[in-house]
Amino acid sequence: MSFEKKFLSRYLDIIIELSNETGISKKEARDMLDIALSNRNLKLVNFYEVKNEIKMFITINIFSLLFKL
Numbered sequence: 001m002s003f004e005k006k007f008l009s010r011y012l013d014i015i016i017e018l019s020n021e022t023g024i025s026k027k028e029a030r031d032m033l034d035i036a037l038s039n040r041n042l043k044l045v046n047f048y049e050v051k052n053e054i055k056m057f058i059t060i061n062i063f064s065l066l067f068k069l
Contacts, residue, residue: 003043
């Protein structure tokens with residue numbers, strides 16, 4: 001399997017996992033993943049690390065909004 005196919009497969013899997021685990025839409029998950037990948041070397045991307053960073057970002061923002069109430 002070529003790099004492009006593996007990358008696309010993992011990319012789509014992470015979008016679905018993020019959407020299911022966080023309750024956000026697939027479009028929002030894709031947008032967040034695109035932003036997270038924008039400054040990275042795509043050949044060295046660890047998708048599980050990126051997914052954890054996005055989930056941590058969402059969690060911090062939710063708690064921030066709750067504490068502002």
